[in-house]
Amino acid sequence: MGIWMIRRTTASRRMAVLAPMGALALAIVLNFLLYIVMGNDPAAVFYALLLEPFVSWSSFSEVLLKMTPLLLIAQGLAIGFRAKVINIGAEGQFILGAIFASSIPVWFPQATGGWIWPLMLLLGGVGGALWAVLPAFWRVRLNASEILVTLMMSLIAAQLLAYLLVGPWKDPMGFNFPQTVMFQWDAMVPTLIPGTRVNVALILALLWSALAYVYMQKSFQGYQLVVGGLAPHATAYAGFSEGRAVWLSLLIGGFAAGLAGAAEVAGPMGQLQRGISSGYGYAAIIVAYLGGLHPVGILFSSLFMAALYIGGDNAMVSAGLPVAAVRVFQGSLLCCYLAAIVLVRYRLVRDGQEAPA
Amino acid sequence: MPAPLLSLRGLSKSYVTVRANRDIDLDVAEGSIHAILGENGAGKSTLMKLIYGVESPDAGEMRWQGNPVAPSSPNEARSQGIGMVFQHFSLFETLTVVENISLIVPGKKRALVARIRQLGQDYGLEVDPLAHVHALSVGERQRVEIIRCLMTDPKLLILDEPTSVLPPQSVRTLFETLLKLRDRGVSILFISHKLEEIRSICDHATILRDGAVTGHVDPREHDAHDLAQMMIGRDMPAPRPFVPREPGPVLLELAGLDYQPDDPFQMSLKAVSLKLHTGEILGIAGVSGNGQGELARLISGETRRHAEARDEVMMFGQPVGDLGAAARRRLGFAFVPEERLGRGAIPEMSLSDNSLLTAHGLGLVRHGLIDRGAEDAFTRRCIADYDVRTPGPQAEAGALSGGNLQKFIVGREMELAPKLFFVSQPTWGVDIGAATEIRRRLVDMRNAGAAVLVISEEIEELFDICDRIQVIREGRLSPSLTVSETRVEEVGRYMIGAEEGAA
Numbered sequence: 001m002g003i004w005m006i007r008r009t010t011a012s013r014r015m016a017v018l019a020p021m022g023a024l025a026l027a028i029v030l031n032f033l034l035y036i037v038m039g040n041d042p043a044a045v046f047y048a049l050l051l052e053p054f055v056s057w058s059s060f061s062e063v064l065l066k067m068t069p070l071l072l073i074a075q076g077l078a079i080g081f082r083a084k085v086i087n088i089g090a091e092g093q094f095i096l097g098a099i100f101a102s103s104i105p106v107w108f109p110q111a112t113g114g115w116i117w118p119l120m121l122l123l124g125g126v127g128g129a130l131w132a133v134l135p136a137f138w139r140v141r142l143n144a145s146e147i148l149v150t151l152m153m154s155l156i157a158a159q160l161l162a163y164l165l166v167g168p169w170k171d172p173m174g175f176n177f178p179q180t181v182m183f184q185w186d187a188m189v190p191t192l193i194p195g196t197r198v199n200v201a202l203i204l205a206l207l208w209s210a211l212a213y214v215y216m217q218k219s220f221q222g223y224q225l226v227v228g229g230l231a232p233h234a235t236a237y238a239g240f241s242e243g244r245a246v247w248l249s250l251l252i253g254g255f256a257a258g259l260a261g262a263a264e265v266a267g268p269m270g271q272l273q274r275g276i277s278s279g280y281g282y283a284a285i286i287v288a289y290l291g292g293l294h295p296v297g298i299l300f301s302s303l304f305m306a307a308l309y310i311g312g313d314n315a316m317v318s319a320g321l322p323v324a325a326v327r328v329f330q331g332s333l334l335c336c337y338l339a340a341i342v343l344v345r346y347r348l349v350r351d352g353q354e355a356p357a
Numbered sequence: 358m359p360a361p362l363l364s365l366r367g368l369s370k371s372y373v374t375v376r377a378n379r380d381i382d383l384d385v386a387e388g389s390i391h392a393i394l395g396e397n398g399a400g401k402s403t404l405m406k407l408i409y410g411v412e413s414p415d416a417g418e419m420r421w422q423g424n425p426v427a428p429s430s431p432n433e434a435r436s437q438g439i440g441m442v443f444q445h446f447s448l449f450e451t452l453t454v455v456e457n458i459s460l461i462v463p464g465k466k467r468a469l470v471a472r473i474r475q476l477g478q479d480y481g482l483e484v485d486p487l488a489h490v491h492a493l494s495v496g497e498r499q500r501v502e503i504i505r506c507l508m509t510d511p512k513l514l515i516l517d518e519p520t521s522v523l524p525p526q527s528v529r530t531l532f533e534t535l536l537k538l539r540d541r542g543v544s545i546l547f548i549s550h551k552l553e554e555i556r557s558i559c560d561h562a563t564i565l566r567d568g569a570v571t572g573h574v575d576p577r578e579h580d581a582h583d584l585a586q587m588m589i590g591r592d593m594p595a596p597r598p599f600v601p602r603e604p605g606p607v608l609l610e611l612a613g614l615d616y617q618p619d620d621p622f623q624m625s626l627k628a629v630s631l632k633l634h635t636g637e638i639l640g641i642a643g644v645s646g647n648g649q650g651e652l653a654r655l656i657s658g659e660t661r662r663h664a665e666a667r668d669e670v671m672m673f674g675q676p677v678g679d680l681g682a683a684a685r686r687r688l689g690f691a692f693v694p695e696e697r698l699g700r701g702a703i704p705e706m707s708l709s710d711n712s713l714l715t716a717h718g719l720g721l722v723r724h725g726l727i728d729r730g731a732e733d734a735f736t737r738r739c740i741a742d743y744d745v746r747t748p749g750p751q752a753e754a755g756a757l758s759g760g761n762l763q764k765f766i767v768g769r770e771m772e773l774a775p776k777l778f779f780v781s782q783p784t785w786g787v788d789i790g791a792a793t794e795i796r797r798r799l800v801d802m803r804n805a806g807a808a809v810l811v812i813s814e815e816i817e818e819l820f821d822i823c824d825r826i827q828v829i830r831e832g833r834l835s836p837s838l839t840v841s842e843t844r845v846e847e848v849g850r851y852m853i854g855a856e857e858g859a860a
Contacts, residue, residue: 010752010753010755010756011705011753214726218726218727219725219726219727220713220717220722220725220726220727221725223710223713223727226706227703227706227714230703230704230705230706231699231700231703231704233659233696233699233700234699234700234701234702234703234714236659236682237657237659237682237692237694237700237701237714237715238682238683238714238715239658239681239682239683239684239685239686240683241681
């Protein structure tokens with residue numbers, strides 16, 4: 001008696017929707033088993049982790065705030081992932097975006113005007129894209145793995161940030177804390193919903209998602225990227241440029257991550273500091289895959305992942321869950337998803353049942 | 358009458374969407390060469406897998422020397438005395454012949470070497486037991502496979518399309534070997550769709566069509582036309598008559614192209630020269646793996662040369678050696694590659710989206726956005742005009758059978774109305790009806806004034822449709838041979854490199 005995987009003749013659309021949900025259910029079960037083993041009260045954890053983020057407006061608005069950078073970065077990364085250009089350095093591109101955006105309030109703390117925050121966001125995007133130039137260049141030139149180069153660039157970005165914060169950009173009145181001055185009012189992204197911290201960047205993230213949808217589902221350029229990801233030989237056969245696919249993928253991903261970084265310093269942070277990213281660049285990789293690399297799916301997965309961040313904080317306070325629990329949840333969720341997604345292309349068959357119609 | 362060696366009654370096997378074998382009856386007598394004849398997809402391979410124990414039947418009975426058997430693995434089939442040589446060889450290239458054989462056959466190396474030599478002498482299967490497999494020709498590798506089977510003393514030897522990889526001269530040696538084997542009491546199941554071969558060597562033939570047996574005949578008593586009719590169920594379409602025409606200007610020219618690939622397992626090309634004019638079909642013959650793939654990529658633009666070598670490939674009078682495939686296509690070039698899945702088409706994408714791959718210039722893209730209506734209309738036209746059997750334009754390319762996908766790809770490329778058309782292996786895995794149709798269309802293009810280049814391993818096909826043939830062997834191209842003044846044997850001599858000294 002054994003179970004076999006048999007390739008489907010066409011991908012199952014039903015499974016494409018069911019697989020992420022099944023993965024989610026499985027991850028919840030596995031993690032709660034872990035919580036029980038650790039001696040936590042599963043009911044309390046369940047409430048704090050998965051329900052509380054949605055029940056009160058104040059915590060849900062925090063979910064929307066967390067969702068913004070995840071959504072921006074994941075939409076950008078997913079484009080590259082579909083072209084099989086695996087940029088895992090969004091974390092570094094995010095940091096560079098934050099640094100570039102901070103240059104205005106740090107160097108011109110007295111400046112005023114409504115142009116400041118849009119320019120900061122733009123600078124942030126450019127900074128993130130610039131940080132992706134080197135990986136793209138080496139990949140196209142020397143076929144150096146973009147996976148390694150982007151990852152190493154993230155480590156460099158973290159050191160660059162640390163240098164600026166303890167060196168030239170340190171707030172002189174900041175009691176030697178490694179952080180810049182607090183930004184002036186005009187350097188902050190306007191609040192969207194009064195009484196919450198949700199700001200205009202959420203609208204930008206939704207617009208960016210719509211753009212990503214059109215680009216990947218409707219445009220010929222997006223089509224070429226997908227072909228490159230699915231069948232590299234077909235790309236060469238048709239004469240699509242592989243180098244251009246690498247450049248586009250990395251620059252788009254870098255721009256999105258940089259924009260997210262800028263929106264973070266010009267939003268909830270209000271200054272540049274070491275902890276500007278709570279691992280958004282890495283979490284967005286999970287978000288992108290969990291959303292099936294599809295712009296609509298990513299809307300949902302980013303919302304869920306943001307809720308997990310908020311719920312994790314809640315559970316830490318109210319149910320005594322350790323800090324690492326959220327990371328464990330994220331990781332196990334990705335593993336479950338990668339296992340479940342196989343069912344979109346394959347179906348399981350038991351011995352002796354190979355030929356049902 | 359003695360009991361047959363192998364006897365099948367009512368054998369059936371279904372897969373999810375197809376009934377691959379239906380109610381097959383088959384008797385293989387001792388000491389006979391028995392042909393299984395059928396088009397691609399008729400169920401020949403499935404039947405062999407059932408006999409060889411690779412798969413189990415859903416229903417039916419199998420008797421071996423009168424006793425019921427149900428082999429559940431090739432190992433079991435081998436121990437009963439059934440051996441099989443697959444179309445695609447399973448030899449390790451970095452090992453020697455005797456090392457490959459010792460992986461399956463127990464015994465000391467010295468004893469094995471002696472037995473290999475002995476079998477080689479007995480059956481005309483000469484091969485050096487100590488040679489490395491990567492240094493052997495395809496024909497020699499096939500001999501190794503056959504020897505490996507013979508080492509286990511089989512009573513039945515199954516050969517899956519053994520001649521499809523061989524040049525004509527090697528086919529003759531193979532047949533002599535098979536006759537010797539038969540005379541010593543080994544029965545042979547010979548799978549093929551080549552009618553003349555079957556008529557020349559087999560004493561029984563079982564014909565399969567759509568998974569069912571359509572006849573048991575003595576092939577020597579029927580002509581090829583009869584057999585073909587039984588095989589495809591209707592009359593063979595006649596080849597399109599050739600319109601004689603004077604060749605026009607040169608559209609494609611390679612002048613002494615030298616190419617050293619980066620990959621050591623690829624063939625390097627040496628001083629390759631060819632000229633292709635409008636209104637003619639030039640065929641490149643040769644045993645596979647002699648540089649066809651490398652040559653195809655250089656012509657298609659998938660391999661780009663550096664700028665100094667750009668005039669090694671001339672198209673439409675322009676140097677194009679450093680241009681990519683898209684730039685060459687814009688000049689009026691189209692290409693059908695030998696690999697369909699993953700190169701000529703993207704298996705996970707719909708036929709519609711596969712149209713876009715090369716036909717995007719025909720108004721399928723506007724302002725950078727895909728025009729789904731135009732894409733759908735173009736795809737429907739290809740499906741209808743080229744008789745692609747599929748549920749519709751939204752079917753995934755990977756779900757089509759090889760022959761149907763080939764018809765789609767050929768259709769898509771022909772719809773581009775190229776002035777210079779290049780097809781590699783146009784009818785590989787395509788059934789006879791569709792293959793004839795593809796050849797007719799190639800001749801139509803030629804008659805309409807296009808320049809057509811065809812790479813094929815099937816000499817008969819090239820003789821059917823080409824004006825001229827050049828033979829590729831070990832990365833070198835023979836001089837041009839005019840088909841009307843050339844015999845198949847001459848091409849065959851170039852294929853095995855025996856032309857030196859003969860001239």
